[in-house]
Amino acid sequence: GQQLNQSPQSMFIQEGEDVSMNCTSSSIFNTWLWYKQDPGEGPVLLIALYKAGELTSNGRLTAQFGITRKDSFLNISASIPSDVGIYFCAGPSMNRDDKIIFGKGTRLHILP
């Protein structure tokens, strides 16, 4: 079945640094979704991308839908302590089961 591979699995950065993480697949997706999960809470939708090549921003977050439709990246600029959490990429399955496929997440740690 379709799978999403996220990298890196975890990252340790200094407060104020920019962050980049990505998500790849061997098969195409028509929609890419990026979620953030705070500890003990449910994931929150950050950005949704619907067209190949689309670049969308949400505050300090920017995400792009890869032109091949097999990848997407998420950038966070000028990180702050509340950016800590797990970031998941996801996309609706291209099979007829209509499931949403999730990556395993990138865990972001911010050093003071």
Place this chain on the structure above:
Amino acid sequence: KAGVTQTPRYLIKTRGQQVTLSCSPISGHRSVSWYQQTPGQGLQFLFEYFSETQRNKGNFPGRFSGRQFSNSRSEMNVSTLELGDSALYLCASKRTVNTEAFFGQGTRLTVV
């Protein structure tokens, strides 16, 4: 517009008991999916309901079951609880089958 509501937030049960978790989706959303999240395991898909019908099922034993009511509210039930069932159980609602998913805060189940 109210978000996805899951009850209870926290639950402690003993091995062998059964448990029922509840999820009220966003008003107007007809699809409800359930996920199990354990540390380091990402989001494991349990099942999805749409208009009271189970559309998809993940690879979980028959002890895990669910249903959806005519008002789109959903319940999931786990019978004969095992220690390994301790996890955060997340519910996500979608307006229809191939749209973005919005998560509740989750129910933290601890089996002792």
